[in-house]
Amino acid sequence: MKRFAVFLTILTFIACSKKQEDNYNLAKHIPADTEAIVVTNDFSELLQHIKSNNFLADSEFGLKTKLINQLSYLSNFNFKTETGLSISNLDSKTLVYTITTKKDSGFIQLDSIQNKSVESIQEDGATFKRMNIENSKFFLFETENATIISNSKTKILDIANNRNSLNSNTFKSAYDAADPNKTSIFLNQAALKKMTSIFEKFSFPGFKDFSEWIVLDLDLKKDKLKANGISVHGKQKNFLTNFNGVSPREIEVSKVCPEDFISFYSFSFSSFKDLQKNSKDSIQKSYPNILDNSREAAIIKLKDGELFILNAIESETAKANLAGFGTEIETYRGIPIYEMEKPGVFNSIFSDLILLNENRFYGIIDHFIVFSSDTELIKKTIADHQNSNTIAGKSYYEEIASSLSSESSVLLVSRLPEFYTSIENNSKSSKLKFKKNSLAAFQMIAEDNFTHLHGIFSNSEEQKGSSNGAKQSASFKLEAPVATRAYFFKNHETDQRDILVQDENNTLYLISNKGTIFWKKELDSQISGPIHEVDLFKNGNKQIAFSTGYHLEVLDRNGNTVKPFPIKFNEPLTQPLSVFDYDNNRTYRFVLTQNKRVYMLGPKGKSIKGFDFENAKSNIVKAPKHIRLGTKDYILIAEESGRLNILSRQGSIRVPVNENFKYSENEWYGNDGNFITTEPDSNLITVTQSGAVSRKNLNLADNHRLKANDDLLVYLNENELSIKGKIVSLDFGLYTDPQIFSIGRKTYVSITDLQAQKVFVYDSNAELLSGFPVFGTSEVDISNADLDSRQELIVKGDDNEILLYKL
Template sequence: MKTKTLLVTLLILVVSAAVGYIYFFEKDGDTEIQKLIPANSLALITIDNVSNAIDEYSDFPWWDEAGSLPFVNALTEANTKIDSLVKAGVLQSKINENPVYVSFHLTSNNSIEPLFFIGSDGFEWLPTNIKKLANLWFNKELLFESRIFNEKLIYEAEVQQSKWGFISLGNYLVISTNSVLLEDVIRAEEDESNRLVKSEMKVDENQKGVNLLLNTDRIGRLKNVFTSSTEPSRHQLKGLINITVEPSNEGLTFNGISVTGQNLDQRLPSNAIVNVENFIPSSASFVRWFGVEEDQNASLNGFDIASFQKLQNSELCEVNIVLGANTMSQVLLSEVADVPEISKMLEDISKASRAEGDTLFTESFINNEIRFVNDAQFLGKAYGERYKKSGKPYYAFFNNVMLISDNIDALKTVLIDYDAENTWGRIPEKRRYLDNLVQEANITQLNNFEYYLDPLVNSFNPKWKAFFKDHIQLFSSFDNFNFQINEASNRLIVSAELTFNESVKGTVARNTNSDTEPVNREVGLNLVTNAYGNSKLITKPYIVKNHVNNEQEIAFQDELHQLYLVDRTGNILWKKQLEGKINGAIEQVDFYANRKLQYLIFTDSAVHLIDRNGDDVEGFPVPFNAELPVVQYSVVDYDNSKNYRYATTDRRGNVYLLSKEGEMLEGWAPKVIGSALRAAPEHVRIRGRDCFVVVETNGNVHLLNRRGEEYPGFPYNTDKRISGDYFIQQGPSFNESYIKILSEDGELLSLDFNGTVKGRNQMVKPSVSSRFIAVRDKLNTGLLTVRKDNNQFTVFDEKAQRKFDHDFKGQGDWVFEYYNFRNDSELYVAQNLATGDLVILDDQGKELFSKEAFSTNPVGILYYQNKREYELFVNFDNQMAIYTFTK
């Protein structure tokens, strides 16, 4: 996880920006205050008038969210209390209108703690008066003790389990909740070497607005504080940087320059132009641009690294993508001046590095060849220390862009999103954001918090993870953060921007139908849209994509077997009579490989392919001549070339593999498995080898190749009945890829793709009637366990740790669903499909919505982080409805 400069700067800037309207040095007191700020300060902010600052910042829509931070909240409460004491005549001076400086320090207990410097305005800070003020402040008599440090008197008192202390130095009262920090202030006053700002340094005294003095020499330690790591952190900033902050309704803008009088003596990458934006997936969590530095000393078994670097137009773009378990994988992108030449170089080292007896790895994907370099040192040697710990890389070329990554699935994600035009360069809103960046900078970083926040928080130690979880509402309101660094005349120029999403801007609910009265207010739902069929609806609402405008639409079927397509305003776009009910789901495919989507549907007797106008695609429907109708199916695209296969199963477990045109394929007509399956066959590709995972209810697990043949080690017999879903954790090899399943009696089993059991965990079964059900996240990120005990169910996490219990009543066909929407927005859904009872719970088991006899059809849920709003799609009676409810 690379928190480094971005994370450090973000945290400090957000805190400082939320505090208020500040500047660095008062003209009348700059010499004195400079002598008091310790050299180990992480950052220094100043507030010339706290009261005015709070008044000004409270007008912005994100202020309420920022106010949840303890430091900001305490400052706001202090301001209110001072005003109250002044009005009551207890205080004669409004000290909240005097200059205040705050210096932040890293302490040994993994904390970031402040020192407060409060300037006087024509009066002295007398210890007696300070003690009286403290007693008034805490509404109790504090027991003060004094101690001497370097001939200076420090006063201390135990307050709220902390050693609170103060010292009066000249015109400043210095306060800290960690009294030890006051010793650093005394050392700074006595010796310039202990000061943050040295006498030769020049800071602009006339700055106005919001400012922050950032000590970049100490920011590298923050990663260790947050993660408890002992590994040295690298960062590319040096010295003090003075940063001004400008607030707006959209967020915060930061502009800074290094303080003059410093010898920075550093080397930044050459200026890099932002020009590979069409390859940055919309789901990228972290993006970094920087110049490729030529290293004449790097060598790698005869590979010419210097020539390799020169062929890449001096620019590199690092894209980070979250792939399961909230871990990020990197893909490096660069424009190549001579594709044939650099391709030959890589092919040569691929041949030279392959293991003895191995064939040269090549995988076709979206009409491209993915190749492999069997050398774990390659990325570190070619691109520097940042990639020293990367693994063996895969690479591909698309036009004149080279993609290289030690994770083949991350590389494929970039290619898939490029092919689908789902990238930062192709989405207008995101493209405008990129266009506002400086097009040439030594370093550019961009964070997309929708995807970055979860892996960031999960990388922290328990203390800081709990802090972020407690304030997740604030951090989940972040949209994007960009950070750029330029070097000019031995000075660093820094610019950054933090934007908030719509959740803090008070926008109205999306696509609200003003002609429809809200309903179900008593249970927390608001009706947004509804549409009516000609008879009772018998399927769930299927959320589909309109390829023309990328808007969402909804498809469903009624008991007359009519298929409906409805837009989000409730307008019926068309309805079509089918000869039978829909089996399985409604999937969308790009049949003609032209980015136009069609609807794939199986009924008892036919395979249907319907275009977006409701017309049959030529050649469809195709009769489905099988002994039993299909109950489930999945769409397979081996290499993302749109040459689809349809993997189906009936209720006896017979598996049919159909061609794109709906014809049964040899060896799969059918593949007789033997008993009912837990799901349709699921396809994965490991190092170019296609695998179909097939799990029988009776406990047999199969791993089949494209010809329907078992891989070595399979079938594997668990000797137990399998319950609920299973989960495939795909890795770079068969040894590192797992099938996770759960038996009805609560045994969790992890099986690798060689048929070897890698883990067993027997869960506690309180009674004979207890039944366990595995529930896969709808976003396919993991597997939870639900235990049913009479009129209660218990939810366990992926490590089989209990999360919460919930009471439910009634027997019947209860189904459980889990939605992991990222950033602490999980939902748990329990529904009785016989009675229609429905309950929706949050991650703590708190009931967000429940209603008896609501719907006997499964529901669908979406979450919009930028609004902190859920949408519930439900079919009941002859009505399809979309409701909203808040987080």
């Protein structure tokens, strides 16, 4: 029962001391029907911890109240040595307890107690006392060496007459294995069975037939408890004997376990054939080949259902083993989802080890096969894995895992707030208060005759890496595949940012950051280059400006064309639109290119008088660019011939450059007071404001990419990303150009691996932001899109999907 499950938590708050070696023998006075025993050398401190521990003091549950009420009178007693508390009837309204401690003349001073009564009784050949202290009734019996206290007269008489005492070689083995320097908890099979309903919430059946006795030695820390011990199997077959001769392995399910999990239960096996040999069934069942290529099976409990996980040794072999196992019904983020031909095929195979639902669907994530009865849970797991939103790598999980052995036969982990909420079933009997990332873990490592047990309960005050990392907050579907990168666009009505994106049908969408489609507008062709945000009327109401094949378009936030736009050209525009705002005063210049010709238009669509540069000597190969260095404005126009024109606002040559360049695909940038770009042969070109040219060999590959601003230089060279001189080694992949976002005092550098479909975001010190990489298949945009202080990121997901992340 759930109130008994808390029993272990209560018993964690016990001080440690040393057992005494003399004629006093606590084990001789344990009743035969005892279900749980606590042995401690500081019983008074045990009671004090139950009353005053921070967690217990803030939490309310029936067993705590019951123990305090029944044992509160013991604060009047002077416990000086090893004491045992034996308990039976754990699931009843009133506990039956027996306390054994060493006889001491100073154990109780009745004169100092006001509310008391003492009556001597002789019965069944025994002399003992019936006592009432502070309205608590109990019996007290003394032997030559021991004092026995119980709320059951039957227990007193049995002990006095040396009958019905615990006589178990298995218990003796457990008792001898206990650490004499620590408080120990002993639980027998009857007690463990009463925990079955709780642990079935993990889909763990083991406590129905777990072990004759287990012992746990406790190590109390400020905000955590560690428990280490053994289970003694005895002669009868039980759950743990399933693992005889099966070597434990590393449990890896955390790599696909979503961070918002409730619990997981996992068991490992070096060989599934060896595991099956230990089955209770005399007839061995046939099983799918995938199990010979697996090393772990697990159940993950989530708020909306559960997942069954098989951890395959090698992913390609696993895929081959699963050929014909199911029919592909859809693809999500590049991962096929299948419907099984024979749902529930694993249920009977694992009947001794795990409680399974009928899982109809599955998908393969790396070397994990994820089964569920709900495809949405498989999609969630895929998304969380791709977004690094699993518990693997989270500091609070690593902290608890570091206290356990690296290899397990069985591992159970629960997120305590969510787990207790799930088992309460809206019951008001318990009010347990856990901190956000509190975890409990219980590990079993099987040997031939016994099993090592390791447990940890963590309720730390502060947890690192909680929920401040990047997390997906929304996804939006378009009617056709996404054709352009998505852009944030200021909504002057809400002071938030909406999303602009175009699909392959040339339809432009404006979508709120909550997913509402404000409007759709069909354009004549694809948008070329970036979408620019402008404020033509200087009143805070923003418009968007962009170019298509033949048009310069300006639309208001309702999707309406702003007059006199669009501007139509008879010949195609050969470079994307550039927008200049020299003095940041919203006096915009729209700059467009047709081969050698440059057009500069004002906010009303008219040509700017006084801009004299109209024709280059050869075709213009990059969109004209405005760069401000200090207080000076420069317009850079690069030609196919290698000529670089550095112009004034009026279009005259402002900086004469006497060299021609072999241009790479990178633009010109202003950096550290100079103009910079690269040549295909890996040279970094620097042009000063006086026109002096220098080159620096950076040993870059032909396909390198460069981005820069006034004080930050970023380049990608094969799989190395350099940010301000600091090198980040990436996996080899197919990467987008790096992007730089300066927002307030922070600078972000983003890059996307299109092959692995991962988005990386770094700060200006080349440190990867928490929660990255995340899933994405395009360049990104970053801005504060809502009213909180955290930034948002938008990126293409699946073909017709836009994803919104919160950084």
